Amino acid sequence: MSSEAKAGKAVFGRVCASCHAGPQFTDGRFHTILPVNAADRGLAEVTGKAEDEGRFRTPTLRNVAATGPWFHDGSARTLRQAVTRHPVTLDASETDQLLAYLEALTDRGFMENSAFAYPDRPCAKD
Ligand code: HEC
Numbered sequence: 001m002s003s004e005a006k007a008g009k010a011v012f013g014r015v016c017a018s019c020h021a022g023p024q025f026t027d028g029r030f031h032t033i034l035p036v037n038a039a040d041r042g043l044a045e046v047t048g049k050a051e052d053e054g055r056f057r058t059p060t061l062r063n064v065a066a067t068g069p070w071f072h073d074g075s076a077r078t079l080r081q082a083v084t085r086h087p088v089t090l091d092a093s094e095t096d097q098l099l100a101y102l103e104a105l106t107d108r109g110f111m112e113n114s115a116f117a118y119p120d121r122p123c124a125k126d
Helices: 003-015 079-084 092-104
Strands: none
Touching: 003 092, 079 092
């Protein structure tokens, strides 16, 4: 990891890891990050409870630099937007450090390894 990504890891531990927790970078719980929208109610669509309006499950951040557009509704067009639209206070250098760390969580070598690709033709039927 670059020194910037390492600095981002420290910021992440302080500001982000309460929700993006553990090896899968998720606590598996529901939180409100974006403004509540009556047309896109999140958990409340299932539970009908007022306190669940606008709550969505914390997503993993594995390979996150390659999975845009971000948020459940695709409304963050860049990874920077996805980070800065959280209700947290970050200065510009902390944001840059976090972006370097999120890039370091993205294993392009694995994703582009042809040994793990779909086969180029259907498997033979017996
Ligand atoms: C209060 C819990 C919480 C905290 C703290 C938090 N996140 Fe999130 N994060 C979420 C939830 C929930 C979503 C999904 C929101 C949605 O789709 O509406 C999310 C979405 C994201 C996404 C988009 C992922 C995707 O695949 O769409 C990124 C990137 C992200 N968070 C990074 C961060 C970073 C970096 C921090 C620290 C600055 C942080 N988060 C702090 C809960 C949190």
